[in-house]
Amino acid sequence: MTLITDVRLRRVLDSRGDATVEADVRTESGGFGRGIAPSGASTGEFEAVELPPEEAVAAAREHAVPRLVGEVHAGNQREVDSVLRGADGTENFSEIGANSAVAVSVAAAKAAADVLGAPLFHHLGGTFRGETPVPLGNVIGGGAHAAGSTDFQEFLAVPVGAPSAVDAAFANAAVHETVGDLLRERGHDPNKGDEGAWAAPLSDAAALEVLAEATDRVADEVGFEIGTGVDVAATELYDGEAYRHTDEVRLEAEQTEYVADLVEEYDLVYVEDPLDEADFEAYAELTERVGDRTVVCGDDLFVTDADRVRRGVEAGAANAVLVKPNQVGTLSGAVDAVDAAREAGYTPVVSHRSGETEDTTIAHLAVAVGAPYLKTGAVGGERTAKLNELIRIEADAT
Numbered sequence: 001m002t003l004i005t006d007v008r009l010r011r012v013l014d015s016r017g018d019a020t021v022e023a024d025v026r027t028e029s030g031g032f033g034r035g036i037a038p039s040g041a042s043t044g045e046f047e048a049v050e051l052p053p054e055e056a057v058a059a060a061r062e063h064a065v066p067r068l069v070g071e072v073h074a075g076n077q078r079e080v081d082s083v084l085r086g087a088d089g090t091e092n093f094s095e096i097g098a099n100s101a102v103a104v105s106v107a108a109a110k111a112a113a114d115v116l117g118a119p120l121f122h123h124l125g126g127t128f129r130g131e132t133p134v135p136l137g138n139v140i141g142g143g144a145h146a147a148g149s150t151d152f153q154e155f156l157a158v159p160v161g162a163p164s165a166v167d168a169a170f171a172n173a174a175v176h177e178t179v180g181d182l183l184r185e186r187g188h189d190p191n192k193g194d195e196g197a198w199a200a201p202l203s204d205a206a207a208l209e210v211l212a213e214a215t216d217r218v219a220d221e222v223g224f225e226i227g228t229g230v231d232v233a234a235t236e237l238y239d240g241e242a243y244r245h246t247d248e249v250r251l252e253a254e255q256t257e258y259v260a261d262l263v264e265e266y267d268l269v270y271v272e273d274p275l276d277e278a279d280f281e282a283y284a285e286l287t288e289r290v291g292d293r294t295v296v297c298g299d300d301l302f303v304t305d306a307d308r309v310r311r312g313v314e315a316g317a318a319n320a321v322l323v324k325p326n327q328v329g330t331l332s333g334a335v336d337a338v339d340a341a342r343e344a345g346y347t348p349v350v351s352h353r354s355g356e357t358e359d360t361t362i363a364h365l366a367v368a369v370g371a372p373y374l375k376t377g378a379v380g381g382e383r384t385a386k387l388n389e390l391i392r393i394e395a396d397a398t
């Protein structure tokens with residue numbers, strides 16, 4: 001029933017107005033699925049390769065489509081994904097592009113779910129999962145996502161006490177609005193960065209102060225706890241020798257100290273990419289210091305690669321794994337990274353990219369794998385597409 005009969009690829013727009021790859025998959029029995037690849041700005045060195053979309057589309061048409069059409073069942077996700085790997089023939093999808101691969105992988109999963117008449121998260125394995133993840137809301141952005149703003153890339157609201165995902169999503173939106181008000185009260189005229197977060201010429205400390213005030217205010221209003229977190233995206237600050245912040249240059253040990261101090265001072269419940277993507281040892285040191293009180297999440301460190309997760313586990317680096325399907329190129333690869341994390345007691349955090357689209361797959365994936373967190377921004381159509389999908393999933397399941 002789910003035999004693939006047609007795969008189409010095209011170039012479409014992402015939220016930055018850049019091109020990305022969209023794939024449509026059709027099956028014998030009339031099933032249809034569409035997947036769109038997101039795109040990062042602060043991409044990790046060890047990620048699967050995103051090719052220029054036109055090249056990725058042409059290469060996938062040539063190498064992957066003939067091996068899928070009439071040959072593979074969309075319902076067999078492992079086979080779809082291994083055929084994509086085989087058609088590519090490289091370690092990192094540099095032949096057909098991880099952008100084409102992930103678009104086809106997702107489109108096949110949706111086509112199979114369509115044939116089954118089941119929501120995507122059911123098909124991906126979420127039938128028995130009762131809980132929906134807590135959305136992490138990016139409310140102040142800088143780094144590679146907004147010029148002239150903070151050094152850190154993201155300042156996040158983490159509504160850990162929310163009774164439901166819908167309450168959490170609205171709390172994050174309220175924190176976002178409150179941050180905007182507070183910035184204007186302080187004489188700023190904030191812009192918006194790539195993920196809809198506010199951008200203003202703030203020090204990281206000043207941004208943390210504003211974030212704390214906004215989360216406290218909203219927590220009082222909604223009556224549940226809202227923690228705070230950051231994505232440092234530290235690789236973007238690291239020049240091979242030191243971490244170059246606007247106010248200070250920090251050597252590796254100083255960066256570890258600095259982040260550990262911030263965790264204490266601001267009671268951060270979530271810290272992503274605090275150190276360079278290649279530095280498992282420094283991660284281990286930081287995790288040793290603060291891992292019992294905060295989520296230390298590896299994004300560029302792990303790049304959704306199960307082998308890198310296992311390497312990190314061996315080193316004691318981090319205690320959580322960011323999961324971005326396009327970093328590895330297939331849904332199977334993303335699920336493998338989740339499994340590797342789970343095996344070691346690490347927390348999987350399913351995530352969007354800075355360049356996004358209306359595709360809502362990550363909301364389904366987060367529910368399917370039972371991830372405690374879904375990082376997908378706070379406002380903006382391409383972000384709320386995922387949040388609204390999560391709200392629908394939660395409403396249907398309860």
Ligand code: PGA
Pocket residue numbers: 039040041042043044153231233299351352353354355
């Ligand atoms: P990116 O940013 O999509 O630009 O890599 C998101 C993140 O670093 O988490």
Ligand code: ZN
Pocket residue numbers: 231233272273299300
């Ligand atoms: Zn990140």
